[in-house]
Amino acid sequence: MIKVPTPKMRWWEKxxxxxxxxxxxxxxxxxxxxxxxxxxxxxxxxxxxxxxxFPRLKARHRLTRRDDGTPKCTACYCCQTVCPAYCxxxxxxxxxxxxxxKRPKQFEIDILRCVFCxxxxxxxxxxxxxxxxxxxxxxxxxxxxxxxxxxxxLNGKGTExxxxxxxxxxxxxxxxxxxxx
Amino acid sequence: xxxxxxxIDGRQVTVEEGLNVIQAAQFLDIQIPHFCYHEGLGVDGxxxxxxxxxxxxxxxxxxxxxxxxxxxxxxxxxxQVMEHRRLVLECLFLNHPIDxxxxxxxxxxxLQDYYLDHGNYRSRYDLPKRxxxxxxxxxxxVILDAERCVLCARCxxxxxxxxxxxxxxxxxxxxxxxxxxxxxxxxxxxxxxxTVQICPVGALTSKDFRFSWRVWFLKSAHSICTGxxxxxxxxxxxxxxxxxxxxxxxxxxxxxxxxxxxxxxxxKMINDHRLHVLTxxxxxxxxxxxxxxxxxxxxxxxxxxxxxxxxxxxPDLSNEDLYAASRFxxxxxxxxxxAAGSLKPDGVEDELLRKxxxxxxxxxxxxxxxxGDLKPAIDAGGDLLLVFGSDLLQYDNALLKxxxxxxxxxxxxxxxxxxxxxxxxxxxxxxxxxxxxxxxTNFEGRVQKFDAAIRRRGDTLPLWRILGKIGRxxxxxxxxxxxxxxxxxxxxxxPQWKEALIEATPSNKTGVPLKMTGTKEAGxx
Ligand code: SF4
Ligand code: SF4
Ligand code: SF4
Ligand code: SF4
Ligand code: FES
Numbered sequence: 121m122i123k124v125p126t127p128k129m130r131w132w133e134k135x136x137x138x139x140x141x142x143x144x145x146x147x148x149x150x151x152x153x154x155x156x157x158x159x160x161x162x163x164x165x166x167x168x169x170x171x172x173x174f175p176r177l178k179a180r181h182r183l184t185r186r187d188d189g190t191p192k193c194t195a196c197y198c199c200q201t202v203c204p205a206y207c208x209x210x211x212x213x214x215x216x217x218x219x220x221x222k223r224p225k226q227f228e229i230d231i232l233r234c235v236f237c238x239x240x241x242x243x244x245x246x247x248x249x250x251x252x253x254x255x256x257x258x259x260x261x262x263x264x265x266x267x268x269x270x271x272x273x274l275n276g277k278g279t280e281x282x283x284x285x286x287x288x289x290x291x292x293x294x295x296x297x298x299x300x301x
Numbered sequence: 302x303x304x305x306x307x308x309i310d311g312r313q314v315t316v317e318e319g320l321n322v323i324q325a326a327q328f329l330d331i332q333i334p335h336f337c338y339h340e341g342l343g344v345d346g347x348x349x350x351x352x353x354x355x356x357x358x359x360x361x362x363x364x365x366x367x368x369x370x371x372x373x374x375x376x377x378x379x380x381q382v383m384e385h386r387r388l389v390l391e392c393l394f395l396n397h398p399i400d401x402x403x404x405x406x407x408x409x410x411x412l413q414d415y416y417l418d419h420g421n422y423r424s425r426y427d428l429p430k431r432x433x434x435x436x437x438x439x440x441x442x443v444i445l446d447a448e449r450c451v452l453c454a455r456c457x458x459x460x461x462x463x464x465x466x467x468x469x470x471x472x473x474x475x476x477x478x479x480x481x482x483x484x485x486x487x488x489x490x491x492x493x494x495x496t497v498q499i500c501p502v503g504a505l506t507s508k509d510f511r512f513s514w515r516v517w518f519l520k521s522a523h524s525i526c527t528g529x530x531x532x533x534x535x536x537x538x539x540x541x542x543x544x545x546x547x548x549x550x551x552x553x554x555x556x557x558x559x560x561x562x563x564x565x566x567x568x569k570m571i572n573d574h575r576l577h578v579l580t581x582x583x584x585x586x587x588x589x590x591x592x593x594x595x596x597x598x599x600x601x602x603x604x605x606x607x608x609x610x611x612x613x614x615x616p617d618l619s620n621e622d623l624y625a626a627s628r629f630x631x632x633x634x635x636x637x638x639x640a641a642g643s644l645k646p647d648g649v650e651d652e653l654l655r656k657x658x659x660x661x662x663x664x665x666x667x668x669x670x671x672x673g674d675l676k677p678a679i680d681a682g683g684d685l686l687l688v689f690g691s692d693l694l695q696y697d698n699a700l701l702k703x704x705x706x707x708x709x710x711x712x713x714x715x716x717x718x719x720x721x722x723x724x725x726x727x728x729x730x731x732x733x734x735x736x737x738x739x740x741x742t743n744f745e746g747r748v749q750k751f752d753a754a755i756r757r758r759g760d761t762l763p764l765w766r767i768l769g770k771i772g773r774x775x776x777x778x779x780x781x782x783x784x785x786x787x788x789x790x791x792x793x794x795x796p797q798w799k800e801a802l803i804e805a806t807p808s809n810k811t812g813v814p815l816k817m818t819g820t821k822e823a824g825x826x
Binding site for chain 2: 218
């Protein structure tokens with residue numbers, strides 16, 4: 121057990137009267153200053169005037185695309201596996217394009233359950249999911265609107281600075297998938 | 302066979318003669334990595350992953366081809382062995398597409414596992430990877446990806462030695478070698494999905510399971526395949542109360558390591574066309590609690606009022622359900638005629654596993670002295686027909702009409718939808734084998750228990766429970782509160798079940814043969 125000593129109060133603090141007056145002085149000081157010098161009031165006209173966000177903020181997710189426009193996501197379920205809030209729901213399907221065999225048929229994030237931990241981004245082996253939309257305000261009157269689906273996630277815009285060339289796609293020709301030549 | 306004592310990593314173990322070092326090490330929980338060796342296929346010795354150090358031998362020895370001998374001293378994790386494994390893995394990874402995020406095998410892939418155990422190196426190879434054929438349609442159930450193959454030849458040996466159809470070969474040499482089918486041939490033997498199960502990597506994948514779920518989400522339960530009367534031992538892999546696949550579970554006395562494709566794909570019956578709610582003859586469903594109980598007393602009144610009762614039982618029911626159903630028919634319904642039998646046409650039979658009799662529990666019916674011909678019982682007609690099991694009336698439309706005309710009322714206990722009985726009969730949902738504990742007796746008289754895999758859906762209950770409920774609705778002291786009680790009663794009447802149902806261990810790996818039936822010798826391999 122750790123004993124945390126409580127600071128001892130002086131006698132004038134114990135009376136409270138002087139302390140109340142001291143606190144009121146602070147309030148009155150602010151009031152008088154704001155009445156006479158109005159341009160120094162610290163107010164923020166939110167949401168009309170958005171506050172600049174820190175560029176590394178973990179904001180609303182998006183899914184990235186390859187150069188040819190197809191989603192980078194291969195529906196590996198890593199993000200769904202690692203998500204502590206169980207808010208990602210994926211259904212995989214066979215892709216008809218023949219280059220990457222697998223793609224997501226459904227990809228849903230229940231943003232109301234999301235705790236914005238960013239684990240999904242960390243887990244993704246394809247750099248397919250990012251939280252760089254800068255979109256921190258998600259408002260709606262309907263619960264369904266908070267379930268972000270594949271189409272919505274794929275059309276999210278990312279902030280430019282985050283682009284990395286490490287994951288550039290390369291197109292390689294493969295031998296035909298037939299037997300017995 | 303005698304037993305010998307050997308030493309592995311400084312620990313003594315006494316094992317049977319004839320085992321190899323990989324098997325012997327498993328008794329000590331020491332895993333020796335291997336690709337090409339499979340217990341059901343024997344030694345091939347082409348992958349060289351299993352090399353171990355043996356005292357008195359100057360070079361590393363393959364553990365798969367090293368059989369136990371008195372005084373053998375093996376070391377499996379010396380620096381030399383570890384370095385060797387690292388190099389074998391490096392070689393395998395030279396041209397391997399690291400497809401893990403797409404590959405169905407991830408989570409149960411030998412390459413992934415061994416890489417984590419021994420890897421942690423960076424690739425020293427900066428030439429372009431050699432590309433091979435991907436997503437090749439190898440047969441009706443299998444897709445092949447030649448790039449992921451580690452050339453262990455397990456699948457080749459399976460097709461050569463087990464099914465003796467020989468569709469697969471490894472062609473070319475060096476880094477060009479790849480797995481292929483003979484020109485014009487397809488991997489379409491009735492056991493083709495076994496190659497998917499034994500492939501240590503994701504080179505052969507099942508069209509059915511492909512991309513449907515990731516294996517690390519799956520939970521497993523020990524069960525018995527219901528496809529035919531062999532009663533192959535299986536694992537039901539399920540997640541979110543949905544069955545995703547069957548995998549073969551080794552039982553040398555019944556199915557060895559294998560499973561036929563039809564049986565393996567029969568898991569779909571657990572999910573599809575299930576009967577979930579109690580339905581009245583008018584076609585209304587009674588799915589809420591008080592209405593459900595009311596319906597049961599309605600059924601009870603119908604049974605009490607009937608003057609002549611016929612009971613039909615399906616050989617798809619478990620031993621426990623059959624026993625409960627026969628007691629119910631005798632003691633509660635007072636039925637005059639009672640028969641268990643099948644109207645289903647026979648399936649295909651072959652030397653390996655498949656049996657013509659398409660029911661898992663025909664022997665159980667015979668042991669309980671219920672087996673008989675259904676047709677005379679149906680022809681005789683009567684007041685009330687009790688049907689236990691959903692497969693009985695599905696195969697013969699003429700018969701169906703006859704039943705409707707010759708019985709005044711029909712009560713069907715079914716796990717699946719009953720075509721032709723949407724109205725005109727009480728439909729009572731019962732659990733299927735994946736949703737309850739029970740046992741089947743296979744064609745050789747081997748009693749094998751199975752465990753519940755998924756939760757029951759809707760209003761389904763095991764048959765013996767719903768019968769107890771109806772008994773109580775009829776104000777009769779009848780029924781059992783748990784399966785153990787039912788099994789005790791069953792074994793009091795049929796003492797030959799005792800060992801199998803009560804004394805067998807919960808995992809009951811091999812099942813217990815009934816002594817009184819004409820038991821054949823252990824199954825073919
Ligand atoms: S940020 Fe965290 S909680 Fe939100 S989806 Fe990703 S992993 Fe789940
Ligand atoms: S981890 Fe990445 S690639 Fe995998 S499913 Fe999630 S977004 Fe898709
Ligand atoms: S075979 Fe194994 S290592 Fe290769 S892609 Fe599939 S999971 Fe990954
Ligand atoms: S396909 Fe699989 S089982 Fe067949 S040789 Fe290749 S790795 Fe082995
Ligand atoms: S397992 Fe021994 S060489 Fe392949």
